[in-house]
Amino acid sequence: MMGVVPGAVHPGAERRAGPLFAGIGLAAxxxxxxxAATSDHGSPARWRITLAVAAxxxxxxxxxVPLFPRRARYPWLAVGYFAGLLAAGAALATLVDAFTAFASIGYPIAFVLFPARWSIFAVTATAAVPLLAKEIWGTHTPTPAWVFVASVAGPMLYAAWFVGAENEKRRRANAALAEANARLETALEENAGLHAQLLTQAREAGVHDERQRLAREIHDTLAQGLTGIVTQLQAAxxxxxxxxxxxxxxxxxTLAKDSLTEARRAVQALRPEPLADSHLPSALADLARRITDTSGVAVTAETSGEPVPLLPELEVTLYRVAQEALANAEKHARAQRIAVTLTYAxxxxxxxxxxxxAGFDPASPARGDGTGFGLQAMRQRVRRVAGTFTLESxxxxxxxxxxxxxxIVVSEPDR
Known part of the structure; x- marks a missing residue:
């Protein structure tokens, strides 16, 4: 099916359009x-010339047929073809008036062979060239009225059709735009309600996250400190x-003093006390020595690679995970040796x-000895900073x- 715009052909009809218009031209x-054969066609010699030009x-x-699918890639070839067709139609119309109707085949071919801005010139040439040729080289016999009608009505009908098609396209575009605006206004109203709902959910999620953070801080500071105090009092x-x-x-x-300091810093959302004035490797080494002194478990802390200052939240996460893992190993695993390794890679x-x-089965439900929350806290901390947490036991x-x-490295003054 042809498109409503000159030069536009439906992709499905692209292969059929060339033979179709060639067949229409041959039929005309x-x-x-x-x-012409049944009317006055001049002398036999003139008629033989007419037949030769018709052939x-x-x-x-x-x-x-072969040109049509290539018209866009070779526009000057299309122009040459149309000029040849126009010359043949003008020559035949000059020889015999009956062929003036054949010259009008240039109208539909111009519509599909050229883009819209060029088809106007092709249509104008189709209307003017045969008339000029007849006036210059013709027999100067009176031209029938239908010839003028065909020459003038063709371009006018095309212009009217094209303007109507463009107006219809604009009307449909305006209607679609109005409908889209109405849908957009409705969507904006719905989005306003969704936005308010999301804000409420965000506030609730923020409250939940803050509660989780406070729970982790209390577990990592007061709970562990009090556990250590109880252990030392029992030992005393x-x-x-x-x-x-x-x-x-x-x-x-010492544990009571450290726990009090940690509690104050947790409330103020500051870094852990061991990280306040030292690098992460040193803080882990101090933590290992403290665990060794208080529990008697042999804890070693090693660092490999070139240490670099990391974002405070990353160092806090690593320190808290190490602290929790050591506390679990000391209290629940009854370990004799613990190795802590920090690797900058x-x-x-x-x-x-x-x-x-002693180890345990990670797939089993959380035990009643308190390790369940500690493991969950470690996972949550690591997940918050886009890390991965793996437990093997x-x-x-x-x-x-x-x-x-x-x-993620920060400059040294930011520490």
């Missing part, structure tokens, strides 16, 4: 030849000498905490905690 040429025009029309009660008892009470005093930083304790085989975070 045959009809005009029969009409050439027929061959020229057939060239439209069991002490057999005054020196041992005083040593345990001194640890109680280019774009990522890795933390491994391994112990030789089995009954009797110890436990390994692995954390991988993006190594």
């Amino acid at each position: 040429l045959v009809a005009c030849t029969i009409w 050439a025009a027929a061959g020229w029309l057939l060239l439209l 009660d069991r002490a057999t000498s005054e020196d041992a008892r005083q040593r345990h009470l001194g640890q109680v005093h 280019g774009d990522v930083v890795l933390l491994d905490v391994r112990d030789d304790g 089995a009954p009797g085989d110890g436990t390994a905690v692995n954390v991988q975070l993006p190594a």
Whole structure:
């Protein structure tokens, strides 16, 4: 099917359009030849010339079949073809008036052969060239009225059709735009309600996240500090000498002081005390020594790679995970040795905490000894900073905690 715009052809009809218009031209040429043969067509010599030009025009029309699908890539070839067709039509109309109808075949071919802005010139040439040729080289016999009608009505009908098609297209476009505006206004009203709902949900989610953060901070500071204090007090009660008892009470005093400081900093959302004045590797080493001193478990802390200052939130996450993993190994796994390894590996930083304790089945439900919340807190911390948390353990085989975070570096003054 042809499009409503000159030069536009439906993709499905692209292969059929060339043969179709060539067939229309041949049918018009045959009809005009029969009409000319039954009317005054001049001397036999003139008629032989007319037939020869008609045969050439027929061959020229057939060239439209291979040309049509290539008209866009070779526009000057299309112009040359149309000029040849126009010359053949003008020559035949000059020889015999009956072929003036054949010259009008240029109107439909101009519509589909050229884009809209060029088809106007082709249509104008189709109307003017045959008349001028007849006036210059014709027999100067009176031209029938229908010839003038065909020459003038064709372009006018095309212009009227084209303007009507453009107006209809604009009308449909305006109607579609009005409908789209109405849908947009409705969508904006709906979005306003959704926006208010999202704000409410965001506030609720913020409250939930803050509660989770406070729960993690309390667990990582007060809960662990109080647990250590209770452990040292129990050890003091069991002490057999005054020196041992005083040593345990001194640890109680240190843990209580550290817990109080941590609690204050947690409320103020500041960095953990060990990270306030030191680098992460040093803070982990201090943490390992403190665990060794208070529990008697052999804890080692090693750093590999070139240490770099990371975003405070990343260092806090690594420190808190190490702190929780060591506390779990000390309290629940009954480990004798714990190894903490911090690795700076280019774009990522890795933390491994391994112990030789009793181990457990990670797939089993959370136990009643308090480890469930600690593991959940570690996972949540790591997930908040776009990291990965891996836990490997089995009954009797110890436990390994692995954390991988993006190594986002900050300048040294930001520490």
